[in-house]
Amino acid sequence: MTNRFIQRSLLILGACLLVLFTCLTPSALAVNNPELLPSEVTPVVDLANLLPELQEKSLIENLEEFEAETGWKMRVLTQYDRSPGRAVKKFWGLDDKSILLVADSRGGNLLAFSIGDDVYELLPRNFWIELQTRFGNMYYIREHGENNAIVEALESVKGCLLKNGCNAVPGLPQEQWILTLISSIVGGVILGVAVIPRNKDQVIAWQWGLIMSPLWGILFIAFGMGPVVIRTPEFLPLFRNIIGFMLGAVVAFLSPSFMNTSASDSET
Secondary structure (H helix, E strand, C coil), X not given: CHHHHHHHHHHHHHHHHHHHHHHHCCCHHHCECHHHCXXXXXXXXXXXXXXXXXXXXXXXXXXXXXXXXXXXXEEEEEECCCCCECHHHHHHCCCCCEEEEEEECCCCCCEXXXXXXXXXXXXXXXXXXXXXXXXXCHHHHHHHCHHHHHHHHHHHHHHHHHCCCCCCCCXXXXXXXXXXXXXXXXXXXXXXXXXXXXXXXXXXXXXXXXHCHHHHHHHHHHHXXXXXXXXXXXXXXXXXXXXXXXXXXXXXXXXXXXXXXXXXXXXX
């Protein structure tokens, strides 16, 4: 009884200390270090030195020209050890038409975004999630570098703003296209299996194809064609997915014939 009482007391004490520590710990949003910011206002503040000098100058010029032409304010902050925190809002005068990209290599993803309310009307939240996961992941950074990840993410945003909005990040990475192709093939296989005739006088069981249409339709149309159509105007990836769907359906539909033929050959 004494040991149990001591264990419970220690658990309760630990929980209380954790809650107290959480309540007393200041939020990361409360950080305010204006001394880290330069004296002159510039659209790019590279505290972590992620951008080469020439690339940084080119990026500054592009962002300034883009703001002058469109009115959208795009800003870039890279940080590593310390952050200026809330000071960037006053430094850049961030408003509803502002987009702040924060690059911090300490986390699992390099990129984070702070978006104005007017931007969300053109670029929804799922757009920013996809943008972060596509360009900020460790595999992309390993192949292209942190500096190019920042620039490519900004170029995607600029292109979508010029088109008055996007529901998804433009461009179809190879790994994403492979997933759409697999989904198309699986949808075709399900359709092919569904329409295999159940009776000898039946050529095709189209009723079962209709019954299973929600499943193969979602796999082929929603997951196989949809991501391709909204991300690229190229017809070749879409054509390949259609061919994959048709081949999957044909192979699955003819598989019983192949199995019967091989079985009869083995008997003879």
